[in-house]
């Protein structure tokens with residue numbers, strides 16, 4: 001695609017917000033596109049696509065450009081220019097990789113850049129564009145599987161939706177995407193993968209609550225709870241409710257859901273989504289103190305603990321978290337996970353079940369936490385099963401889920 005200065009400038013602006021002002025990539029892109037109504041679909045795709053790919057391949061691009069620190073506007077222009085040169089090779093696209101003769105791209109030597117790019121490909125942390133510490137921890141915890149996993153986590157994720165069975169059915173939604181527009185996914189009954197990338201949030205079927213955007217791996221978690229209509233279910237780390245809405249569909253509006261979180265704005269968003277989805281049995285509750293958890297002891301047939309985590313299983317969708325995540329955060333969040341698992345599990349009734357889930361590929365946030373919990377609580381809890389999804393093996397995001405039953 002021919003480069004237009006206005007679009008490259010917009011990409012530079014987005015990257016500055018992400019890397020200098022430390023803002024979240026999806027928010028930056030969304031806001032930028034919203035404030036510039038004059039851009040057409042191709043322009044929007046250029047800005048969003050290039051911004052995400054540059055964030056994803058940030059370290060590899062910096063290495064190819066031979067720029068250590070990127071802070072000044074002219075350095076961001078060089079980064080975007082470098083990406084245009086290496087993109088056809090890296091993403092196997094048909095672009096010619098030539099740069100226009102703009103002053104911002106003066107002195108950029110494509111031969112030199114491509115030679116450094118080839119050099120970078122021989123070092124995993126550069127080739128896979130990850131900070132040293134994430135590469136070390138991934139290799140340490142996943143061993144030989146890390147190579148394939150990080151490579152798969154660096155691919156763009158497909159758009160997957162979950163049909164909301166409270167309002168529609170797979171056939172109807174599938175037909176809405178036209179012939180060959182969406183395909184079913186084996187063993188995930190209400191999932192459809194879209195054949196073409198598109199903004200589904202503008203579609204009438206979405207506005208009417210017929211479907212939600214949800215990765216195929218994520219769609220395995222609510223069913224893992226073994227929910228039956230009539231159950232009283234607590235979703236204790238509900239956030240904006242991706243899984244709460246799935247739980248609601250499985251309950252078919254019979255029984256009850258209590259969705260909790262420590263962040264009020266997320267619960268407000270969940271309430272909006274629940275209204276769109278036709279959910280009638282939802283209550284939300286802000287967790288203001290540990291005491292609140294005690295008051296709910298023994299009340300849930302089913303409890304979902306979709307705990308906060310590193311997000312290292314969802315890098316396909318949030319490539320900027322590679323750069324925002326810090327080792328100290330990982331240490332802290334493991335303590336929070338442990339405290340949630342230990343304290344919140346009291347909300348399950350005797351005989352009831354609980355799922356502990358993460359969107360992390362790291363066993364230290366997942367398997368190890370559950371093993372430790374089971375070791376400390378074998379008198380009161382029975383381990384039933386666990387499952388992992390993998391970007392490399394399943395083509396989904398990387399989730400972990402463990403099912404346990406209170407005795």
Ligand SMILES: C[S@@+](CC[C@H](N)C(=O)[O-])C[C@H]1O[C@@H](n2cnc3c(N)ncnc32)[C@H](O)[C@@H]1O
Pocket residue numbers: 236237238239240241242243244260261262263266287306307308309336340359
């Ligand atoms: C992985 S996200 C949840 C995603 C959500 N279940 C979904 O499917 O969209 C983890 C959530 O846990 C919340 N959280 C963090 N610390 C918590 C705590 N101590 N108790 C409950 N929720 C907490 C975060 O605000 C965040 O919304």
